[in-house]
Amino acid sequence: MTAPTDTSVVSMTGLTKSFRTGVTALQDIDLDIRPGEFVSLIGPSGCGKSTLLRVIGDLIQPTSGRVLVNGKSAHQARLDHDYGIVFQDAVLYDWRTVARNVSLPLELLRWDRARRKRRVQEMLELVELTGFESSRPWQLSGGMQQRVSIARALSFDPALLLMDEPFGALDEMTRERLNMQLLRIWDASRSTVVFVTHSIPEAVFLSTRVVVMSPRPGRIAEVIAVDLPQPRGAATREETRFFELVTAVREALAAGGGHDSGRTAATTTEERY
């Protein structure tokens, strides 16, 4: 991470994205993310939070506006390997062992074998999967697969970790455990994280800031700073301040026109009015 600490890791100004279908997915997004921050993007389905993540990662191009990552264009940042990406499904390659999945980005970066091997060991230790080096992805549970995916994303020390609902497909208990692990990994790797989620408690528990988005067109409705003390743990979820912040995010979502009250899709009937 060569960027001086006084600059933003991500800086977006007047960002707009319209699709050819005429849908405006994002409108006038201004957001700065500082080094070491953990920023969650939350909002109802179709509010453009995943689109925003993809624009930051240079996977799609904005219609107008500017994205700077470590002071460079998003495109240059991608070429410089500044992004580690984790999707909702782990996207592991079945034809590679766990260790070789983690080492794929390192192979592409032409690291030598000894260095790759060392780093893969470190990363698997970090996500608590030591001993699974030669397992195949399909032999692991969903939560373990996602941890391999995180290890792979962090293996080459990217400046920015982009996570698109990484725990969305996991059960509640696995999700809470992985939330704890993710905070520990974030603390150990000192990386900056942008995290898309549907879950209000998850966003509050993990983040230093929660960006609440509203749909059609996708705008930033409110940015809520999460002042819960670090490091966080199981007790954090029982603090009064935690519930206050959950309520604040929920109200901001309601005010923004989204009624996504949390983690389930059972709210669709309420969403009609």
Next chain:
Amino acid sequence: MVVFLLGVGLWEGLTTAFDVETFLLPKPSDIAQAFWDDKAVLWDYGVYTFREALGGFVLGSSLGILTALLLTRFRTAGRALMPFAIAANAVPIIAFAPITNNWFGLLNPFSKMAIAAVLCFFPVMVNTLRGLTSVNPRSIELMRSYAAGDISTFRHVRIPNSLPFMFTGLKVAAVLSMIGAIVGEYFGGPTNALGVSILNDTQLFNFPRAWAGIALASAFGIAFYGAVALAERLTTSWAPSARGFRGE
């Protein structure tokens, strides 16, 4: 195996019981006897024909794989060319056997390889193309995020992903190549070819020997299929179709 032996037993019993004429259906024991009497010669014929089939298989399959790679890389050109490929496949390729015999010469093994190759091309091309393109879009995005180029994406994602599909095509092609070579030989070829031998035996009313030739051709076809299936097992043990229930 048990079913196979029962089938042969039933065949033997019924042909004996009803005294079926040899030109209709010879007894398995007669066929086996005919093969045994002439095993060295028939085996050589079989090897000759199998070589033609193998040559056609290698040629047609390589062209099929290469075409699939090019069609994936140049998607727009691929879309434009696909209807022609499908139309070409609808042509009864076997009907071209007299033509290729004419082109390359009746005794030139390449005239049979050409037929086998054309038969192999389409199933390998279509299946490989499917494997190369049915890739999780996220894994392509992931490769983009590593700033990986086209060649890396093919090498690390598209090609490994296509292997199980490609082997499906290759297994079909293995069987087709033997059929192509034999049928090519029916329209003329050297006397040491299995297809020519089968044809001559039927014309000489030597039906047990003709059936022995057919059985040998099937054996080569099955063995070839088995070899390709084994190669598949060895190279794509990670594929869902190969792993069975072991990993679950």
